[in-house]
Amino acid sequence: MNSKLNALSEKIQHKTAKIAVIGLGYVGLNVSINFASEGFQVFGFDVDEKKIDSLQRGINYIPEEHFISEMLPRVLLNKFLVSTKVDDASAIGDVIIVIVPTANGNTPTMEYLNSALDSIVKNDITGKLIVLESTVKVGTTEEIVVPALEKNGLVAGEDFFVAYSPERIDPGNKERFLRNIPKIVSGINPESAEIAARLYQHIVNEVILVSSTRTAEFVKLMENVQRDVNIALMNLFAMMCEKAHIDIEEAIFAASTKWNFHPYKASCGVGGHCLKKDPLLLANSFDSKEIDLDLIYAARRINDTMPVLTAEKAVSVCREKIGKDVSKTKFGILGLSYKKNSSDTRNAPAIFIIDHLKKLGARHIYVYDPLVKNGIEQAELTEVLNSDIIIMTAAHDCFSGILDHYPGYIVDGTNTLEPSDRVIGIGRNPIIKKEKSESSDDTAFFQKSVNRKCGVAGSRINHS
Known part of the structure; x- marks a missing residue:
């Protein structure tokens, strides 16, 4: 095993690895609190001063995430520290997780990711693991992230490690949360994928290793596009x-x-x-x-x-x-x-x-x-x-x-x-109940009214 990989693996196994998270939005804060609650020392960074001020005062700005509200007071100042000084992330962290927006409004942009990468290479990243969780175009990790991190002459996959693991959190979902959502993990080489998988095994029940960062990037987009298309089809049906x-x-x-x-x-x-x-x-x-x-x-x-x-x-x-x-x-x-x-x-x-x-x-x-x-x-x-x-x-x-x-x-x-x-x-019409005629059979068609609770019309009729 690569000596750098071995050293980082030991730190991750014994939870002595310091984790820096760049971006404390819905996903970044969730990830930070989960690692901190598992005993890791976590440093959260965000350029939004209001978020940092709220967290320093122990205020969770994602109120529907009850786990964060419960754990924040327990880990704050002990296992979780926050700052607006993003340039310090790669100086402090053995692991740097990047979870920044990749859109300005609805328009895709690399502005925030490029800014995060520029901050990371201001410090020596030898022996460190950089993980991107932001949703990006297919090929971004290989074509943009790796070249940006190699600016100072280090070689990705040898001198430091790069992984891509798309976020899949559903904010406010009481049944599916970070711990029980399978985590897609990939790396630019087997070593990067392996160390990233070991890291995430501390906070998720199941890690799904895929063969390449391109595959992981595509999987994330495929999941959401499939849902968007299916919802659109249903909306089209509603218009009809x-x-x-x-x-x-x-x-x-x-x-x-x-x-x-x-x-x-x-x-x-x-x-x-x-x-x-x-x-x-x-x-x-x-x-x-x-x-x-x-x-x-x-x-x-x-x-x-x-x-x-x-x-x-x-x-x-x-x-x-x-x-x-x-x-x-x-x-x-x-x-x-x-x-x-x-x-x-x-x-x-x-x-x-x-x-x-x-x-x-x-x-x-x-x-x-x-x-x-x-x-x-x-x-x-x-x-x-x-x-x-x-x-x-x-x-x-x-x-x-x-x-x-x-x-x-x-x-x-x-x-x-x-x-x-x-x-x-939307596409709703009151259901007109059809009355049975005197000559109709007892099994003639009838229709129950809409179920108000679940909004589903109709009912099954079982004949014994």
């Missing part, structure tokens, strides 16, 4: 259902009775940091002249259209059902985050719905989401409930029953409420 007077949830229920149908939910749009940029990262990894990439771009267009269609649906209700001028109508927005039970507003459909409502002439918009504490101006719940129309964009548990006695119109962007004359969903 509206035109054909079919209820999308009933159709999904019925189709799901076939073993190879995979249900997804139509909604007012997709959000989060990944789904808007990752399809572009994958498409940009290949030459469109050689491979037809239209499917990826078409899915993006459909999903980006959903917030616009949702806003227009609300305005249509205003004009056709209420008969009120848009500028005088009160619009309530219930939910600001991009997903259920989360505080994350990155690329949230609600943001785009609000913007489009304003373009359509809305002047009175009241927003409420008790989970979001990021400074976005919000109204009181009573103001939302006094609105003419409420658009529901996130089905938080805390919203359960909140609209049961609301007398106005609801545009349900989550497809969790039963459709009716006053509840308009």
